[in-house]
Amino acid sequence: MKFYIFIVVLIISTTGFAQKSVKQSQVVKLATKADTLQYAEGVATGQWMVKNNFEVKNANLFLKGMEDVLQKKALAVNDSIIRKTINEYQLSTQIEKSKLQEEQLFATLKGKTGVGVLPNGVNYIIRRQGDGVRPSAKSTVVINAVGVLPDGAIFEDTYKKKQPITIAIGSLIPGLNEAVQLMPVGSVWRIFIPSVLGYGEKGLQNVVPPYSALVFDIELLEIK
Incomplete structure (x- = not known):
């Protein structure tokens, strides 16, 4: 069975996710449970970011970081710096x-x-x-x-x-x-x-x- 879900494509601008500017509607076809799982993982990640007041101000760097983790590439910074940076951001917000x-x-x-x-x-x-x-x-x-x-x-x-x-x-x-x-x-x-x-x-x-x-x-x- 195919599931057709309409989602909103967001513009990742300098104001981050908080602004949620709508660019266009796009049909996403979730043909299998595996497709649905992948979509759900993306939604869960986005929801976590919104809940914790994270913003995406540089889409290229954000996507590069995601790619490096998912493809198990070497990271541009070590884990201790990543944790420190995230903790400092969460504290300041x-x-x-x-x-x-x-x-x-x-x-x-x-x-x-x-x-x-x-x-x-x-x-x-x-x-x-x-x-x-x-x-x-x-x-x-x-x-x-x-x-x-x-x-x-x-x-x-x-x-x-x-x-x-x-x-x-x-x-x-x-x-x-x-x-x-x-x-x-x-x-x-x-x-x-x-x-x-x-x-x-x-x-x-x-x-x-x-x-x-x-x-x-x-x-x-x-x-x-």
Whole structure:
């Protein structure tokens, strides 16, 4: 059986895959499972590149690199340089993305009704105000926490784990340290933390990217 699939042929320009300029439509005939596999491999490679924010700014060099690997030719650079170059590119694009998301997040909060701002730049929304005592800088507290990145990815959820955190105020990241001291026991606050008061330029490996703003829903359950 023959499968006829219409695909879009992209212009690989100086703006890379992100621009996705359409040149023309072309019929690709996938007559066998082997043909379909080859096409699927190409699609998977392209999808991976788009997902990881890679661009093709020099089509000749890109295709030459692919050809050298597929035909098992000698590479123009050694593997260590390739890995280093890719890692540096991914880090730089992630940093740009994080900084833009942080800027957009705090721009949407600016002047918004119900949003409080602390002197250190932390923003907060009181979702429920408790009537208990407030912790001090030397307190140990029991909290529920949901931590979210600006893109909506959840990296912490004690409700899901069904296990609140017991932690010294002094061990909290700077943005939470000050905010939690203002919360009476029983309160639930949504706290927006600039990257400099979160995990900063290093991030939290495999959890929080470098320079990422953070959003926490914090429920203060108890002071030990």
